[in-house]
Amino acid sequence: MTIDMLGERVKRTEDPKFITGKGRYLDDIQMPGMTHIAILRSPYAHANIRSIDTSAAKSMPGVIAVFTGADIPYNPLPMAWPAGGVAGIRNNINTPRTLATDSVKWSGEGVAAVVAETAEQAHDALEAITVDWEPLPTVVDAEKATQPGAVQLHENAPNNIVFEWTVGDKAGTDAAVDAAEVVVRQRIVNQRLIPNPMEVRGDIGWYNPGTDEYTVWMSSQTPHIQRLLLTAFVTGIPEHKVRCISPDVGGAFGTKIFCYADMALVMFASKAIGGRPVKWVEGRRESYQSTIHGRDHITYLEIAGKRDGTITGLRVKTFANLGGRLSTIGPGIPTTLYGRVLSGCYKIPNVYCEVTGVYTNTTFVDAYRGAGRPEATYVIERAMDLFAAEIGMDRAELRRRNFIAPDAFPYDNPSGLGTASGGAKIYIDSGNYEPAMDMALAAVGYADLAATKAEAASRGKLLGLGFSTYIEVCGVAPSKWIGAVGEGWGAAMWESANIRVHLTGKTVVTVGTQPQGQGHETTYAQVISHELGIPMDDIVIQHSDTLGTPFGYGSYGSRTSSVGMTAAIKAATKIREKARKFAAHMLEASVDDIEIDGPNYFVKGSPDKKKTIQEIAFALDLGFDPPEGMEPYLDETAYWDTPNCTWPFGTHVAIVEIDKETGQVDLVRYLAVDDVGKKINPMIVDGQLHGGIAQGVGQALWEGAVYSDDGQLLSGSMLDYAMPRASWFPDIELHETVTPSPVNPLGVKGVGEAGAIASTAAVSNAVMDALAPLGIRHLDMPYTPQTVWHAIQTAEVSR
Amino acid sequence: MESVALVVNGVARTVEVEPRRLLVQLIREDLGLTGTHVGCDTSQCGACTVHMDGVAVKSCTVLAVQADGSSVTTIEGMAPEGGLHPLQAAFWEKHGLQCGFCTPGMIMTAADLLASDTDPDDDAIRHALEGNFCRCTGYHNIVAAIREAANKMQVGAATSAEGAPR
Amino acid sequence: MEFSGQTTIKAPRERVFAFLIDPNLVGRCGPGVESIEVIDDRHFKAKAKVGVGFISARFVINMELAEADAPSHAVIKARGQAPGTAVDATGTMDLAPGDEPDTTVMKWGANVIISGMMASVGARMIEGTANKMIAQTFDCIRAKLEE
Structure with a gap:
């Protein structure tokens, strides 16, 4: 008897190994003859390399080889997502090399590497390498970097500009702003963050001289893509000579999507030393300098409208800091994934956005949980609150008046979603925003806010309530859109799955996606069990190894459930069709007379005359007696290219209390209503929301990467970077509305990023609500006690 | 050496x-x-x-x-091969882990807490985790798991105390 | 980072100056110095182990006597490297006769730029540590001259 587990809170099948210490992360892998590589990184944020003397290091104990950039014939890393596209705007591309050759553009860029018998010996030998540096002036602020006279990083990028990208109707928006009764303007900073998955990155390269093949273990979200990029673009090694494997990945949040120099380095090093495995694992401090950062926008927003609360225009200018060189899809984040959803869930007739991507002497910036959409949500949700305050209207009422109406879908937003895209029609396909907001505000007691504030005031606290009514675009993405030049990889973004029901009835599903804590082994099995009627215990989900899994684009952009699992459902459908044909053969009935109920294939009207799918697999896989034209084995592969993205939405509400004497902000309540469509496993969905919310709250209240003017990362370790702790959070209250996505058979939308997209703006709006009585209109994040205390003092002096 | x-x-x-x-x-x-x-x-x-x-x-x-x-x-x-400590079982039951990387440290810290405080409130649990970072869960389900384990262990202790010869 | 100070040394100005431009003498007063190698009369190399907070690193430091106007003025420039960390420093010393006979007033200034890992991790502690090390250096110079 099979129990259908789709939609149930099933305990995760991957957990037994993790709770008993038997997970296998990259650094847990030990191999015979394994060597260790350490990378010498630039202390300067900007410098020319005059020469590097490695002679002393070569004779250090345990040292096997020392390399500099000059030794490595590989190409610079690829940049896969140029911004611009339709407008034909030029991208001035500079990407890292395996090791820097002539110059360094940020503090932490690798310049030399030592392979030794132990990691300690490799690190010790770095001390013996001498670099003759020519330090150069630096610039770390994206806005300042574009000003005349600023330090120039790259000859091919005048004024440090990577691209100047625009979206929307400039003339129309200018006219709307000029004609508006009310225009609210604000400069806002979406500060740089360090993503901090608990497992840092690492790679092991192993060259097999016998077969001339490479195996690369990597803590990556995208082993298939890395194999493609490392072979076709970086090393020139034929793709079929390289196998990439992601072992258990200890969190990623975007950081492990990308092609990094160290991946190429371990490949090169293993071959150079004759084929011993070479392991590299970054330290946490090293990670802060060598793995991507997120966000880092400076934005000038203008929101225009009428005194009756009708928003008529949104004009935005953003400087996006992309770092000293470009990461794999750095330019895609502040353009396609930001500018095209700036108007959020509101019907704003005129939207225009300019984004300038900028080089600075900082670590590169790329996708971090939410990637572009948290920044967009922060802009529009702060703008709505600022506008409401300006015209003296309730914040909920203003939103209510401007929501896209439930009968307006499919909705083509004015940020060019529908016109972006090489012929693909990207539109907001569904939504019902007001009920989610009403539910959230009712649950949190919005109507009683004045009394709640008075009660807090009696305890000497400033209480604030803030919310954000967000949408996100996820479930990326139709290949026609994301493949259009300037809108994505210039490649595709379908997914793949293969299902084999073996002789014994045990079922192996291989997929092209790659989990990093999301519980894919459980949720895929729930889906396939539902589709085929095979018990979950008889199904295994295999992933993360280019050998033995079909090509896939990996897991990010909240795409696995909507795109990957739809591919798996397609494969299961093919399995069912073949099983049905063979069941007809076995039961001596016509195919049209075979009905399917879970695992059972029976003749219409005779439920006793049946075969289970596992019995069918046994006979068909043996293949003694297939019908004419049928190949043996229940083995089917499917690919799925989604026709549209998915559009989760909801309302998140935060309540904060501020101690006026210290400026300390406490998050005292957090409540979310999310509509992520149908749920495969609500327990896992809740967990994704919790984590995303915590990361977004972290940005609002505590986190920030800080550089000195000379390009030194001052928040350079976990001592200095405010990683959120358990005691800083209340329990998180989750509610839902369910509007199934129409673009996939499961009706799912994806939930990996929603929490991080919604929560930052909600908390920011709450802090500003608390401070509003003091006449404080806007502060930039994070709202540390110092920032808030200073603002309170300044406000009180000026009153 | x-x-x-x-x-x-x-x-x-x-x-x-x-x-x-x-x-x-x-x-x-x-x-x-x-x-x-x-x-x-x-x-x-x-x-x-x-x-x-x-x-x-x-x-x-x-x-x-x-x-x-x-x-x-x-x-x-923490448990004999094939078995689970109540904390391990509770982390599984309550979805107290996602990527699993912080989990061993969380469980060891929680065990230390429960050794000295068999019935901690949420505040005590959250403060006991002051030196353990998790980036996946927002701590919500970790706290729930430790609460669950504490409850189970109290029941277990009570049961075995009742069953013990006097 | 800029540091400056003034100290009175019970030694005549000529002796103080001679001490300051002799790498084997002045070098021994540098914080954590383990060895000194004289390249020529204006250049020398030191190895030193320096700790900030919980981080310590072994630096190779190239030093240059950039200005030497006997017996009143000297400038020493230094560039040190440790893995992932660099220090660029300029020390200026101006000597004047003290009020007491056979004493010297030394006004000193130092400009120190620290880059890389030590700057990013030790940032909150670095100014205090650097200040202490510089003070120790000049205390050491005075003590040795007054021996």
Whole structure:
């Protein structure tokens, strides 16, 4: 008897190994003859390399080889997502090399590497390498970097500009702003963050001289893509000579999507030393300098409208800091994934956005949980609150008046979603925003806010309530859109799955996606069990190894459930069709007379005359007696290219209390209503929301990467970077509305990023609500006690 | 090289180490017990938490030679092979983990808390986790798991006390 | 970072100056110095182990006597490297006769730029540590001259 587990809170099948210490992360892998590589990184944020003397290091104990950039014939890393596209705007591309050759553009860029018998010996030998540096002036602020006279990083990028990208109707928006009764303007900073998955990155390269093949273990979200990029673009090694494997990945949040120099380095090093495995694992401090950062926008927003609360225009200018060189899809984040959803869930007739991507002497910036959409949500949700305050209207009422109406879908937003895209029609396909907001505000007691504030005031606290009514675009993405030049990889973004029901009835599903804590082994099995009627215990989900899994684009952009699992459902459908044909053969009935109920294939009207799918697999896989034209084995592969993205939405509400004497902000309540469509496993969905919310709250209240003017990362370790702790959070209250996505058979939308997209703006709006009585209109994040205390003092002096 | 003799998960071990070797390196690299993780290099994250003579310590801040003569328990030693400690079971039941990297340290820290406070409230649980970072869960389900384990262990203790001869 | 100070040394100006431009003498007063190698009369190389907070690193430091106007003025420039960390420093010393006979007033200034890992991790502690090390250096110079 099979129990259908789709939609149930099933305990995760991957957990037994993790709770008993038997997970296998990259650094847990030990191999015979394994060597260790350490990378010498630039202390300067900007410098020319005059020469590097490695002679002393070569004779250090345990040292096997020392390399500099000059030794490595590989190409610079690829940049896969140029911004611009339709407008034909030029991208001035500079990407890292395996090791820097002539110059360094940020503090932490690798310049030399030592392979030794132990990691300690490799690190010790770095001390013996001498670099003759020519330090150069630096610039770390994206806005300042574009000003005349600023330090120039790259000859091919005048004024440090990577691209100047625009979206929307400039003339129309200018006219709307000029004609508006009310225009609210604000400069806002979406500060740089360090993503901090608990497992840092690492790679092991192993060259097999016998077969001339490479195996690369990597803590990556995208082993298939890395194999493609490392072979076709970086090393020139034929793709079929390289196998990439992601072992258990200890969190990623975007950081492990990308092609990094160290991946190429371990490949090169293993071959150079004759084929011993070479392991590299970054330290946490090293990670802060060598793995991507997120966000880092400076934005000038203008929101225009009428005194009756009708928003008529949104004009935005953003400087996006992309770092000293470009990461794999750095330019895609502040353009396609930001500018095209700036108007959020509101019907704003005129939207225009300019984004300038900028080089600075900082670590590169790329996708971090939410990637572009948290920044967009922060802009529009702060703008709505600022506008409401300006015209003296309730914040909920203003939103209510401007929501896209439930009968307006499919909705083509004015940020060019529908016109972006090489012929693909990207539109907001569904939504019902007001009920989610009403539910959230009712649950949190919005109507009683004045009394709640008075009660807090009696305890000497400033209480604030803030919310954000967000949408996100996820479930990326139709290949026609994301493949259009300037809108994505210039490649595709379908997914793949293969299902084999073996002789014994045990079922192996291989997929092209790659989990990093999301519980894919459980949720895929729930889906396939539902589709085929095979018990979950008889199904295994295999992933993360280019050998033995079909090509896939990996897991990010909240795409696995909507795109990957739809591919798996397609494969299961093919399995069912073949099983049905063979069941007809076995039961001596016509195919049209075979009905399917879970695992059972029976003749219409005779439920006793049946075969289970596992019995069918046994006979068909043996293949003694297939019908004419049928190949043996229940083995089917499917690919799925989604026709549209998915559009989760909801309302998140935060309540904060501020101690006026210290400026300390406490998050005292957090409540979310999310509509992520149908749920495969609500327990896992809740967990994704919790984590995303915590990361977004972290940005609002505590986190920030800080550089000195000379390009030194001052928040350079976990001592200095405010990683959120358990005691800083209340329990998180989750509610839902369910509007199934129409673009996939499961009706799912994806939930990996929603929490991080919604929560930052909600908390920011709450802090500003608390401070509003003091006449404080806007502060930039994070709202540390110092920032808030200073603002309170300044406000009180000026009153 | 220094000789370090210690008991790990109930088994006596003797390991030759460099004086600078850390306890976490001894556990992971010399003994191959890779359930204890390293998540930072400044003793902030708590992923390397183990018990030394019954007390939770961050094994990245203990030199291997300091553990000479001590008894160390790692995540692998929390329950007999094939069994689960109530905390392990509760983390599974309550979805107290996602990527799993911080989980061993969380469980070891929680076990230390429950050894001294059998019925902690949420505040006490959250404060006990001050030195353990998780980036996946927002801590919500970790707190729920520890609460659940505390409840189960109290019931278990009560049951076994009732069943014990007087 | 800019540091400055003034100290009175019970030694005549000529002796103080001679001490300051002799790498083997002045070098021994540098914080954590383990060895000094004289390249020529204006250049020398030192190895030193320096700790900030919980981080310590072994630096190779190239030093140059950039200005030497006997017996009143000297400038020493230094560039040190450790893995992932660099220090660029300029020390200026101006000597004037003290009020007491056979004493010298030394006004000193130092400009120190620290880059890389030590700057990023030790940032909150670095100014205090650097200040202490510089003070120790000049205390050492005075003590040796007054021996």
